[in-house]
Amino acid sequence: MSKHIRLKGGAVTFQHIDSPVGRLLLASGEDGLRLIEFQAPWHPVAMDGDWREGDNGVLLETRKQLSEYFDGIRQEFDLPLAPHGTPFQLQCWHTLALIRWGETWSYGQMAQHMGQPTATRAVGAANGRNPLPIVLPCHRVIGADGSLTGFGGGLPTKEFLLNLEGALPRRVPIDDLFAV
Numbered sequence: 001m002s003k004h005i006r007l008k009g010g011a012v013t014f015q016h017i018d019s020p021v022g023r024l025l026l027a028s029g030e031d032g033l034r035l036i037e038f039q040a041p042w043h044p045v046a047m048d049g050d051w052r053e054g055d056n057g058v059l060l061e062t063r064k065q066l067s068e069y070f071d072g073i074r075q076e077f078d079l080p081l082a083p084h085g086t087p088f089q090l091q092c093w094h095t096l097a098l099i100r101w102g103e104t105w106s107y108g109q110m111a112q113h114m115g116q117p118t119a120t121r122a123v124g125a126a127n128g129r130n131p132l133p134i135v136l137p138c139h140r141v142i143g144a145d146g147s148l149t150g151f152g153g154g155l156p157t158k159e160f161l162l163n164l165e166g167a168l169p170r171r172v173p174i175d176d177l178f179a180v
Contacts, residue, residue: 012051015059020070021157027051028058032080035131036062038153043129066134072164075101077135085129092126099140102165106144128152140167 012034014027027035027045035045061079068074083093095114099105107127111119127138133152139161143149151158162168 010050012047013054013056013059014047014051015053015055017063017066019066021153021160024066026059026062028056028062029082032082033058033062033132033135034082034084036133036135037131038133038157040154042152045131062135069134070164075165079135081132081135083131083136085126085131088122089126089129092123093130093132093136096127096130096136096138096141099137102167104140104142104162104167107141107149108144110141124150134161137161140165 010029012027012029014025014035017024017026022039024039025035025037025045026033027037037045058080065074065077065079069077083090085093091114092110095110098113099110105113107120107124108117110127111117111123114123116122123141127141128150130136130138130152133139139151139153139158148155148158148162159168
């Protein structure tokens with residue numbers, strides 16, 4: 001079985017951009033933004049014959065809003081989103097949009113909010129397939145004990161995003177605590 005994901009549903013316009021968390025692949029279809037992919041994704045998308053490098057209004061607006069986000073200006077995204085997935089995955093991804101800037105939820109809290117309290121592992125698996133990280137903020141979902149757990153962009157990226165949003169306590173080196 002291929003590790004690559006295929007985006008279905010017609011022509012896809014894509015481009016790569018540089019960001020503070022590395023190079024990102026952005027892709028949109030006629031229905032809206034379909035993909036934000038990190039440089040070394042766990043489940044890379046397979047680019048096929050329907051993919052064309054280029055630009056359009058959705059990608060232009062996505063670049064603008066991501067830039068504002070990384071500059072600490074934008075806390076919510078307002079983009080036409082078109083993620084493709086199973087009904088359960090779509091429910092999870094819709095729920096991610098409810099987690100506000102600077103907040104974190106556990107996987108259990110997310111499952112509870114969805115009305116499926118025993119689906120914690122399934123929520124984690126769906127979040128792992130989130131095609132629109134950052135915009136649908138799966139980085140805001142953490143372990144029940146407060147630990148940073150799996151993230152398609154890597155844990156350093158998750159930590160960077162949560163620090164950008166002020167969702168993690170600032171770490172002070174122990175020597176600084178005892179400085180006179």
